[in-house]
Amino acid sequence: MTVILAIARRELSSLFRIPVGWIAIALYLFLAGIVFAYLIFNPGQPATLRPLFAISAWLLLPVAPAISMRLVSEELRSGTIEPLMTAPVSDGAVIFGKYLGAIAFLALMLIPTVLHAALLWWFADPAPDMGPILAGYLSLFLLAMLYSAVGLWMSTLTPNQTLAFLGTLFFLLVLLLATTIGFEYAPSWLRPVLAHAAIQTRLVDFAKGIIDTSHIVFFLSASTLFVTLSVFTLESRRWR
Template sequence: MNGFRAIFFREIRAAFFTPSGWTVLAIGAFLSGLVFTLLSLVPGGPATVQPVLKVSAWILLLVVPALSMKSFSDERRQGTWEILQAAPITPMTVILGKYMALVCQLLMLGLPILLFGVILEIHGRPDWGEIACGLLGLLLGGALWLALGMLASTLTESQLVAYLLALFTSLLVVLGSRLLPGLVGSAQADLFFAIDPTRRIEDFAIGLFDTSNLVFFIVSTAGLLWLTRLMADWRPGLRPRARFVFAGALEWVGLVVLVFGVVAIFDLPSMQRSFDLTRTRAYALDDSTLTLLESLPTGEEPWTIDLLAVSNENEGGVMRQVDEVLRRFDQASDGLVTSRI
């Protein structure tokens, strides 16, 4: 524990007592403030920070790698990583100490959104349940990108290369999961949607807490941190023995399979649990609706609700809200089938 505290406060001092850390936070605050001004402070518009929460999921892609890019690359460049290895602490302790210090910086990025909520409180009634849920989603998403950035920083001594490696990897995952579904069938499209962290953050942004999203972020982050542990002892330019390469590859493959397996299990409808955290209970069915659905007579053919919606003419978040309400109709009655066309 003493080793963890020493690493943690060492990284905190390096982050908050140097201009670089504050510069990254200032850029994040400026971008979120710009989005708030353009999309939330609209005359006659609703008092909500939902647009800021959704766009912030993309801002994290740009800002978070700048926080994590020097976590290990700087240690290798200065030759201090060998000193840390010789200290009486485990490599995982070093990784967790650095990681938690980065999470503290990530929390600072969420403070402007709280301020936006206070500003909206003056002019309207913002949904604080939605704001809290959205901030949780941003924290989980940012924690995932931090772990990816730390993994990238173990592969190089250059901070710029570490930043670009983390940035392009995250963009490849997000953009690939959004573009590839148009080239494959609907069954495979669901798989690509499931691996997109920004889509899962959007669920939090609309005030919907889904256990499958929580498991996705926790398991994926833990997996990336463990991969960081595997790569921490790697030396650029040195050729490891074949047996170590084989053992490391097996551990990589096994860990990836484990992460995907756990996420897939909790994505099953029978395992999912969702909670409506909005003030207006936007996704909850009232008692009269539940009574009506329960009283529907059952026959050979189920009752059906078909909703016609043109996806490319509507906001993606709205479609996700509609899908959640339809899903709750499905759950409320065994004799009812809903679909969105």
């Protein structure tokens, strides 16, 4: 566990030492700010952050891959993977440590958006219901976990960060489009699969304050799948 935490800590502090970390934070807060200013913080509107949470699948789309793209790719490109993988550390610990670092960074990135909730609390009458807000933050965290896991896996596949970024973006974009717009055009046999893989509908539920266990299980199991794939991909590099 000490080793996993050491890797996570290094990853997290590195993300705060490189421009891409700060640009990702700025981009997310800028997008979230626009949503808040134009869709939420208006006179006569109900005091809720529901639009922000419901649209988060799209807001995080360019941000999470920018954070995850370097996780393993950068190690492969710079060669630092060699001293790391010749230390007494398992491949699983390397991957899990990096994953932990990335989701910790994304969680910290979400903290300034608490200001949005505080503003609603301060100005709105009646005060906003805290249940949906807390459920919304839980959904944001679960979404960050899933996106980071996909991004982590992509970064184990290539030493090129741009490729890892574009691969993650493409994968998530196809998933989002297929389960929203694509759903209507999909053949009937494919629809149950697409409905199960749908992120948007689950986020809407969370935004309403509905914490459905199946949604939590979906995000956790999908994230576990991609983290496990990352471990296998990293391990397979030794045998190539």
